[in-house]
Structure formats: C-alpha cells, structure tokens
Amino acid sequence: xxxxxxxxxxxxxxxRQWELMRASFDxxxxxxxxxxxxxxxxxxxxxxxxxxxxxxxAIRFSDADTGEWHGxxxxxxxxxxxxxPLDRHHYNLGHHCWHFPExxxxxxxxxxxxxxxxxxxxxxxNGRSRSMLVALYQRQCxxxxxxxxxxxxxxxxxxARPDPDxxxxxxxxxxxxxxxxxxxxxxxxxxxxxHGAFVSTKGAxxxxxxxxxxxxxxxxxxxxxxxxxxxxxxxGEFNLQFGCLLNPKSFAHLIIAYDANxxxxxxxxRRYQPTIHG
Numbered sequence: 001x002x003x004x005x006x007x008x009x010x011x012x013x014x015x016r017q018w019e020l021m022r023a024s025f026d027x028x029x030x031x032x033x034x035x036x037x038x039x040x041x042x043x044x045x046x047x048x049x050x051x052x053x054x055x056x057x058a059i060r061f062s063d064a065d066t067g068e069w070h071g072x073x074x075x076x077x078x079x080x081x082x083x084x085p086l087d088r089h090h091y092n093l094g095h096h097c098w099h100f101p102e103x104x105x106x107x108x109x110x111x112x113x114x115x116x117x118x119x120x121x122x123x124x125x126n127g128r129s130r131s132m133l134v135a136l137y138q139r140q141c142x143x144x145x146x147x148x149x150x151x152x153x154x155x156x157x158x159x160a161r162p163d164p165d166x167x168x169x170x171x172x173x174x175x176x177x178x179x180x181x182x183x184x185x186x187x188x189x190x191x192x193x194x195h196g197a198f199v200s201t202k203g204a205x206x207x208x209x210x211x212x213x214x215x216x217x218x219x220x221x222x223x224x225x226x227x228x229x230x231x232x233x234x235x236g237e238f239n240l241q242f243g244c245l246l247n248p249k250s251f252a253h254l255i256i257a258y259d260a261n262x263x264x265x266x267x268x269x270r271r272y273q274p275t276i277h278g
Contacts, residue, residue: 014091014092015088017091017092017097017098017099018088018091018092020099020100020101020104021091021097021099021104022061022067023101024099024101024102024104024123024125024130025057025059025104025123025130026059026060026061026067027059027128027130027157027158027159028056028057028058028059028157028158028159029055029056029057029058029059029130029155029156029157029158030054030055030056030155030156030157030158031054031055031130031132031153031154031155031156032050032051032054032055032153032154033050033051033055033073033075033151033152033153034048034049034050034051034151034152034153034221034222035048035049035050035051035075035149035150035151036048036049036149036150036151036152036219036221037049037148037149038146038147038148038149042217042231043147043150043217043219043231045150045217045219045220048152048221051073051075053072053073053080054073055071055072055073055074055153055155056071056072056073057069057070057071057155058070058071059086061086064088065087065088065089066085066086066087066088067085067086067087068083068084068085068086069082069083069084069085069086070082070083071083075151094109095109095191095192096108096109096191098189098191098267100187100189100267100269102124102125102126102252103122103123103124103125103252103254103269104123104125105120105121105122105123105254106120106121107119107120107121107256107264107267108120108137108264109191109263109264110262110263110264111137111145111233111258111262112261112262112263113143115139115145115262116138116139117136117137117138117139118136118137118145118233119134119135119136119137120134120135120240120242120256121133121134122134122242122254124223124225124244124246124252124254126163126246126247126250127163128156128157128159128160128161128162128163129154129155129156129157129163129166129223129246130155130156130157131153131154131155131222131223131224131225131244131246132151132152132153132154132155132225133150133151133152133221133225133227133242134149134150134151134152134153135147135149135150135227135229135240136148136149136150136151137233144232144233145232145233146231146232146233147217147229147230147231147232150219150221150227150229152221152222152223152225153222154166154222154223166223166224166245166247168222168223168224169220169224169245171220172213172218172219172220172226173209175220175224175226175245176209176212176213176226177209178245179207179245179251179272179274180207180208180209181206181207181275182206182207182251182272182273182274182275183203183204183206183207183272183273183275184203184204184207184251184253184270184271184272184273185201185202185203185204185270185271186201186202186203186204186268186269186270186271187201187268187269188266188267188268188269189266189267190265190266190267191264191265191266204270204271204272207251207253207270207272212226212228212241212243212253213228213241214228214239214241215228215229215230215231215238215239215240215241216230216231217229217230217231223244224244224245224246225242225243225244226242226243226244226245227240227241227242227243228240228241229241233262236260237257237258237259237260238257238258239255239256239257239258240255240256240257240258241253241254241255242254242255242256249273249274250271250272250273251271251272251273252269252270252271252272253269253270253271253272254267254268254269254270255267255268255269255270
C-alpha cells in the first residue's frame, strides 16, 4: 500500500475509534466506586472500600469534533477532580484507548522492566449503564510487578431515566456456570491507529469457565462484573480476562493479550448469548 493509502487507512481507523468513543461515553455517568486492595495475604476481594463520594464523569460534545471530559469524586486526582478537552484530531495519539461498539477502555501498552505502574480500565455498556472495572499494577523494589488494586463502578447515565440495578449473581462460579456453553462472536483490535478498523467478525469458541479463570486472582463485583488477573505479571505471553453479565441473555468478554516482550498485542471482545442447549 502507498504512503498516501496508509495515511488514509490510519485516518479512517482513528475516525472510527473517535465515533465509537462518542457513541458510548457521551453522558453524565454517576456511580459509587468500590476499591479492593492488598493485605498481608495478597488481594482482598472480600472487603472493598467504597469511595466517600460518588464518582461522576460528565462527558459532553459541543460538535462532531470537540468535547470535554470532566470527572469528580476521583481517587487519584488533586481535589478529586480532573477536566480535559476532547478533540477528534488529537484523540488517542498514544494508541492506549480502544473501542468496540459496546465495550471500551484504555490500557498500558507495555509492562516491561522499565514500567513502574500499569493499568487497565474496561467499560461494558448496555443501554444507559456503564459497568467499569479498573486494575492497577505496581512495580516492587524486588522488580516484581504485582496487582495493587481493583476498582468497580456501576455507572448509570443521569441524562435519561437511570437503568435499574441488576440482579446480582452470588459468585464467580455461579455466573460462569450460567453462561457455560454459550456461543458467541468476536472482534479484535491491535494497538496503533492503522489497525483502527476491526478484524472481521467471526465465531467465538463456546464459552468455557476454565479458559476464563486462567489466572490466580478471580473476582466478582457490582453489576455482575468479573475478572481473572495474574497476581504478579508472569514471564512470557499471558492474557488478562474481563467480563460482564449484562442481562440474563448477554455476556461480554474482553481479553487483553500481551506477548513475550511484555507488549500489548491485541484486544479481543467476545459477545455470548444462550443457545438452544444452554
């Protein structure tokens, strides 16, 4: 492909990511964030600490190319507040943001020895609900990169009549058993604006609980959010698993894959629904 053709492809991919971001995130999102941290035995997923104030992400667009992100009730921002502009032509220049039609977030692209902190934000959208999981890793003095905290927020958009609370499953095993054997479809993204167009949609393998729970930290949170994450970044290739039971007949699964060089290689989104057998 010519240089001009590559430039047009990159622009097309960037524009698609911008439009998907606008379609999903435009809203006034309100929810209580619960943080799960480490104790002497590792990650404590049984006792979360709720933020003292609700988190609100007000994301608005004045036209097709510009907008603003305004967050309050944030744990790590000075005064709990942060504001920054959104612009089509400067959006996602670092390629760490990613967007499928109803699943989106941002990710650290490298977790090698020079990386001191790494994290992922994963959002599952359904109607005017936004179910968010955040996973944060921290480099230790001995060189290990360990899972430091997980945050879960069941956002509801305040511009419309808020979606009701979901009927919460009782455990990771119960949720995974409910969707076992469901069939689905998958799409894929790779880092870099030139890959902004999706790989062609194809059939996904039947959902398998053992494949999902491939890591040693397996947790369940508000809005039927679940994850399977390494407590310590492993050597060689590995996957991070995130999921959400959006309703009794829809399960979304997001896979974040790293290669042997500790670089993020792809995001894979799978959407599952019940079959006549499950």
